[in-house]
Every structure is written in C-alpha cells, then in structure tokens.
Amino acid sequence: MKELIGFFGEKFSAEHSSDYISFIEEFYNNAPNAYHSLDADGYFLKVNDTELKMLGYTREELIGKKRFFDLQITLLTESAEEFYRQFKQTGTTRNLELELVSKTGNHVQVLLNANAIYDKDGNFIASNSVIVDITHKKALEKELMEKNQELNHLNEQLFHINQEKNRFIGIASHDLQNPITNIKLIAGKFRKTAQNLTDSQKRWIDELVSTSERMASLIKNMLSVNRLERESITPEIDYHNIVQLLTTSLNRFEEIANRKGISLHFESQAPLFMAKTDQEYLTEIIDNLVSNAIKFSYADSSVSVKLECTSSYFEISVQDQGQGILPEEMNLLFGRFQKLSAKPTSNESSTGLGLSIVKELTEQLDGTVSCHSQIGKGTCFTVRFNS
Structure with a gap:
C-alpha cells in the first residue's frame, strides 16, 4: 500500500x-x-x-x-x-x-x-x-502614549510649581535673616546688663538667644537646600587658607559650646595650608558638622576638629564624645529630614537637613564624606578633598 x-x-x-x-x-x-x-x-x-x-x-x-x-x-x-x-x-x-x-x-x-x-x-x-x-496592541500603545504625554504635562507643571516653591522659600528665608539677626543682637545687649536682671529675666534672655539661634540655623539650612535644588550657584574655586577658615568657623561656635560645657579643640599639621576650594561651601560643611557634634555631645565633653593635609589632598575630621549612631541607622545618615534614635542632648532643634547638606556640598566640591561611630563613645565625620 x-x-x-x-x-x-x-x-x-x-x-x-x-x-x-x-x-x-x-x-x-x-x-x-x-x-x-x-x-x-x-x-x-x-x-x-x-x-x-x-x-x-x-x-x-x-x-x-x-x-x-x-x-x-x-x-x-x-x-x-x-x-x-x-x-x-x-x-x-x-x-x-x-x-x-x-x-x-x-x-x-x-x-x-x-x-x-x-x-x-x-x-x-x-x-x-x-x-x-494587533488592534488591541495598538490601542494599548496609543493609550500608553497618551498617558506619557499626560505625565510629561504633569511633570512640566510640577517643575514650574517646584520652581515657584523654591523661589518663595528663597525670598522668605532671605527676608527672615535680618529680623532674626536683630533679635540676637538685642538679646546680646540685654546679656551685657545681666547684673540688673532678675534670675527669671536672665533665663528669658537665654531662651531668647537659644530660640533665635535655632531659627537662624533653620533658615540657613532652608536657604542651603533651596540653593542646591535650584542649582543656581556653582562652586567658586580659588586658593584659601584652610587653617584660617577652620579657626574662624570654630570661633563662631565657642559661645554655644561653652553654654554646654563643651570644649572645642583644633589640631593642624601645619600653621598654614593653602588649597583650592569654595570658601562658602567648605565653611557651610564645617559649620554643619561642628554644630551637629555640639548638639549630640554630652555636657562637659569635647569636640575635636583635625586637619590632615598632603600635596594631593586635605582631610578634615570632626570628632565628638556623644551618644554614637546605631549600626543599623548608618545608611540613613545623609538623607534629607532623617532623624535617628539619638537625640540632641540639651533639647536643641534638629531639622534632619544638616548632614544631607554636608553630603551634597561635599560632592559638588568633588569630595567624599564618611562616618565612623561607636555607641556610647562618639562619632567622627571626615570630609576629604583634592588639593
């Protein structure tokens, strides 16, 4: 067959x-x-x-x-x-x-x-x-394209709203600086006549000074974040005396540290060290690190700032004797508005912005920031830059 x-x-x-x-x-x-x-x-x-x-x-x-x-x-x-x-x-x-x-x-x-x-x-x-x-497929593609166009339109609207928000924050924060500065100056004048004040009045003056300092710090951080978000300013790199810059920064915190019985120490390998950086950026980085160290340090302790420098880089470390940071919270350090379990030791205010500003400004200067901490022994932040 x-x-x-x-x-x-x-x-x-x-x-x-x-x-x-x-x-x-x-x-x-x-x-x-x-x-x-x-x-x-x-x-x-x-x-x-x-x-x-x-x-x-x-x-x-x-x-x-x-x-x-x-x-x-x-x-x-x-x-x-x-x-x-x-x-x-x-x-x-x-x-x-x-x-x-x-x-x-x-x-x-x-x-x-x-x-x-x-x-x-x-x-x-x-x-x-x-x-x-492919009718159904093409219908889905058309729907996706329309959704993408809608999303692009919403993103554009959001961008303009965010720009307006940044502009408002910038103007409001800038305009608040002068009144806060005047309050601090007036409070300082009252302090000079402390012998004529009652104990209650002295406490009020101390509270006024503390409150105005918190407000000034908050406004400063708001301006920093606003500037970073708007990317309206780029670093102005020039040669600066890093030793003098650090000394000036520490002097600004002397009174605040004394009120907590905290001693400030500065150590440098050389009496003079010139390096290329943006003075305003680096000052703000150090101010935030020192302010943070004082806030989270116990009374009658110390905060040390150390400068190490070579021909190719310089490194600034800020060491406190505070509470330390839990290992599981280390990855949260540099996020905006992050507040960890460790609290300021004298009920100082903390916005959770300082370290995020440090990181962003450091990166804009092509530097790195790191942290080493031990619970109960303190924390050390180190920023490193090419010189």
Whole structure:
C-alpha cells in the first residue's frame, strides 16, 4: 500500500488521504491567525475562517471578487498596485503594519507577513500571507502614549510649581535673616546688663538667644537646600587658607559650646595650608558638622576638629564624645529630614537637613564624606578633598 507524507512529516496510507485533507483544512480554517492567498492581480484565492470573522465577510464575497488591498486604508489606493508589483519581484514582505476596514466599517489593525509562489519558469503564481490582529496592541500603545504625554504635562507643571516653591522659600528665608539677626543682637545687649536682671529675666534672655539661634540655623539650612535644588550657584574655586577658615568657623561656635560645657579643640599639621576650594561651601560643611557634634555631645565633653593635609589632598575630621549612631541607622545618615534614635542632648532643634547638606556640598566640591561611630563613645565625620 502506497504511503504518503503528511504536512507534519507523518506517514499515512492513500486510503486515508481524504481524512488527512479534512484535518489540514480544519487546521487552516481555525488557526489563531488569519491566512489568505492572492492571485497575480491581488484578488483573494483562498481565505481561512479566522480572517473572515476578522473582516466580517463571507468567503463568497471575497474569493475572486475583492482584492486584499481594496480592504486596507493605510496605503493609498493608487499605490497598492505598485506595492504588489514590487512584492511579486522581491517575493517577501515582513512585519508590514496595515489598517483594514471590515464589512461593517470597523478598522482592524494588522501585521502582515507574506511569501510569493512562483512556477518552475519563475513566473508569479500566488501569494501566501499570515495576518496577526494587533488592534488591541495598538490601542494599548496609543493609550500608553497618551498617558506619557499626560505625565510629561504633569511633570512640566510640577517643575514650574517646584520652581515657584523654591523661589518663595528663597525670598522668605532671605527676608527672615535680618529680623532674626536683630533679635540676637538685642538679646546680646540685654546679656551685657545681666547684673540688673532678675534670675527669671536672665533665663528669658537665654531662651531668647537659644530660640533665635535655632531659627537662624533653620533658615540657613532652608536657604542651603533651596540653593542646591535650584542649582543656581556653582562652586567658586580659588586658593584659601584652610587653617584660617577652620579657626574662624570654630570661633563662631565657642559661645554655644561653652553654654554646654563643651570644649572645642583644633589640631593642624601645619600653621598654614593653602588649597583650592569654595570658601562658602567648605565653611557651610564645617559649620554643619561642628554644630551637629555640639548638639549630640554630652555636657562637659569635647569636640575635636583635625586637619590632615598632603600635596594631593586635605582631610578634615570632626570628632565628638556623644551618644554614637546605631549600626543599623548608618545608611540613613545623609538623607534629607532623617532623624535617628539619638537625640540632641540639651533639647536643641534638629531639622534632619544638616548632614544631607554636608553630603551634597561635599560632592559638588568633588569630595567624599564618611562616618565612623561607636555607641556610647562618639562619632567622627571626615570630609576629604583634592588639593
């Protein structure tokens, strides 16, 4: 009995050929994708049920009566013939996106792949095509594009709102500086006449000084964050005497440290060291580190500032004898508005901004900041810069 080779390479007898043909026909018609064949003029020769359902036509309405490209609206009608002519020469079309119109007028977006069939003399006979319905996919892409456009619009609005916020904070903080400075000066004048004040009045003056210092520190930090967010200022690099800069910074904290019984110590390898930096940036870095060390130090302890310098870099460390930082909180140190379990030892205010400002300013100077801490023994912050 003669054996035939099937579509999938299987063998079957000639007497079962009709069953096999029925199987292939059923497979063709009910495939998940649409299939069709066109003649040399582009008219439908064969079409499966999947494509008929997609387009809403009957087989009798398409076979020999309609050209495939008559159903499409993506290509112009006058160019369809030219496209098909080129296809018959090249013999293949891959991933061509088309928009078809169904019998009911619905638009169906599809992806077309096609191969040409030639006779032994190289003459075009027909084309076999597979079509994938991508209407849902294209709808999702359109929705995504619209959402992206909406998001871009919202981001633009947010950017302008943020700019206005930064502008307001900058103006408000700047305008508050002078009144706070005047309050501190007036409180200082009252202190000079302390012998004429009662004990209660002295406490009030101390509270006034402490409050004005907290407000001044808060305003200073707000201005720093505002400046960093607006990126309105770039470092002005020049040669500066780092020893003098550190000495001046420490002198500003002497009174605050004395009120807590904290002694400030400064150690430098050399009496004079010149290095390239931005004086305002570096001063703010040191001020924040020293202020932080005093806040979290116990009374009657010490804060040490050390300068190490070489021909290629200089390093400034600020060491306190305070509470220390828990190991699990070390990764939170430099985040904005981060407050850790350690609290200021005399109920000083802490915004959680100081160390984030230190990090951002240090990085703008191409430096690094690190921290070493032991619970109950204190904390040391170190900033390092190229000289």
